[in-house]
Amino acid sequence: MTYIDNLFNLSGKIAVITGSAGFLCSEMALGFYRAGCAVVLLDLDIGKAEVVAEKIRDEEGKVLTIKIDVSQKQDFERCLKKIINVFGRVDVLINGAGINAPTPFLEIEEEEWDNIMAVQLKGTMFGCQVFGEQMLKQGSGAIINISSASAGPPLSKAFTYSVAKAGIKNLTQNMAREWAEKGVRVNALRPGFFPTEWSKEKFITPERKQAILGHTPMARYGSPNELVGAVLWLASDAASFVTGAEIVVDGGFSAMTI
Numbered sequence: 001m002t003y004i005d006n007l008f009n010l011s012g013k014i015a016v017i018t019g020s021a022g023f024l025c026s027e028m029a030l031g032f033y034r035a036g037c038a039v040v041l042l043d044l045d046i047g048k049a050e051v052v053a054e055k056i057r058d059e060e061g062k063v064l065t066i067k068i069d070v071s072q073k074q075d076f077e078r079c080l081k082k083i084i085n086v087f088g089r090v091d092v093l094i095n096g097a098g099i100n101a102p103t104p105f106l107e108i109e110e111e112e113w114d115n116i117m118a119v120q121l122k123g124t125m126f127g128c129q130v131f132g133e134q135m136l137k138q139g140s141g142a143i144i145n146i147s148s149a150s151a152g153p154p155l156s157k158a159f160t161y162s163v164a165k166a167g168i169k170n171l172t173q174n175m176a177r178e179w180a181e182k183g184v185r186v187n188a189l190r191p192g193f194f195p196t197e198w199s200k201e202k203f204i205t206p207e208r209k210q211a212i213l214g215h216t217p218m219a220r221y222g223s224p225n226e227l228v229g230a231v232l233w234l235a236s237d238a239a240s241f242v243t244g245a246e247i248v249v250d251g252g253f254s255a256m257t258i
Contacts, residue, residue, distance in 0.1 A: 008236045011036030014087045015235065016079075018070055018127060019097035021048035023196045024146075024224050028094055030055060031228035032235070037092070038062035040083055044069055044097075070097040070123030076130035090134050092235045095127040095145045095168075100161045102202045113160050120164035121171075128175050132184060139183040142235045145172045147188040147246050149253055157203055169246055176244030185243040187234050192250025194222040217252030 001009070015032040019025045020041035033039045033056045043049040046067040056063040064086055068075045083090060099119045101112055124145050135141025149155060151169045154162035168188065175186040193212050195204055204212070213219050230249050233239050248254055 007238045008232065009036075010092075010232065010236055013037045013091040013235070014040065014083070014089055015092040015094070016040040016042060016083065016090055016131065017094040017096055018042045018068065018123065019095075019146075020065075021045050021052055022096060022098070024191065024194055024227060025094060025096035026052045027224035028096070028228060028231050031225075031232060032092070033059070033061040033063065035232050038087055039064075040079075040087075041065045042068040042070075042079055042097075068097075070126065071118035073126045073130065076126045080130050080134060084134070089138055090131055091141055093127055093131045093135075093141070093143045094231065095124040095143065097123050098146065098161075100158055100199070100203075102157045103159070105159050108159060116160040117164050120161065121167045124168050125171060128171065128186070132175065132179065132186075135184045136179065136182055141184045142239075143175070143184065143186045144231055144234050145169075145186070145188045147172070147190040149190065149192050149250055151190065151246075172246070173244045180243050185234075185239070187239075187242060187244065188246045189227065189230055189234070190246045190248045190250065190254075191227060192216065192222055192248075192253040194224060194227070212253075215253055215256050216250070217256055220251065222249065222251060 015037040017025050017029050020029050021043040029039050029041055029052055039056060041049045041053055049065045053063045053065045066079045066082060068079055097119055099116055103112060128143060145168050147169045148165040150158050150162040151165040172186050172188040227249055230247050
């Protein structure tokens, strides 16, 4: 094994991804498989998760799919029990489940607010609690939460989402501090603009696209595969002294002023 292979080696690790059927997390799941991991796909839409799983099975990889409602702690506990029965441990957790809405601030209803906060923030908390406890028992593990360019300063049109992402960043730092001496690292990934077709339709007008790309030094959107290197690094021993960090992958968006 070469120096680089050894430094970033994830072979045999068990990687769990919530929101694994999503635009970004499905690509991360494939990345972990290709790095030698067994992959557990957790998603409310089990049909879409199975589509991702089939891509891994086609390459003869180890994959397990489980339906989860991330707003329910008991669902995390049920999933963990099944994962431990099959694999015996959890090495990596990506808390990637998320929803959004472009509702104007004065029109946001309580139900919408609660739903977004439940999936984004409560789901991340439950993931950290349930899988974090297992990692503490093991004395090792890496948790990667999904922050956002909207975590602060907030982006327009994404009010509830921005509040939730700011909370995720704060929670990440809190957990990193608590578990730093116990072998469990907690970091956040801060993607820039990686728009789905839905977000292009609901959020990105031609004027908004011009503003986004004009504020991004690379002058383009990101591609999901461009997040994979960062998460594999955060999960590996190459990042053994990295915890409480928010890793920015945004084409320079956060470095831009005028």
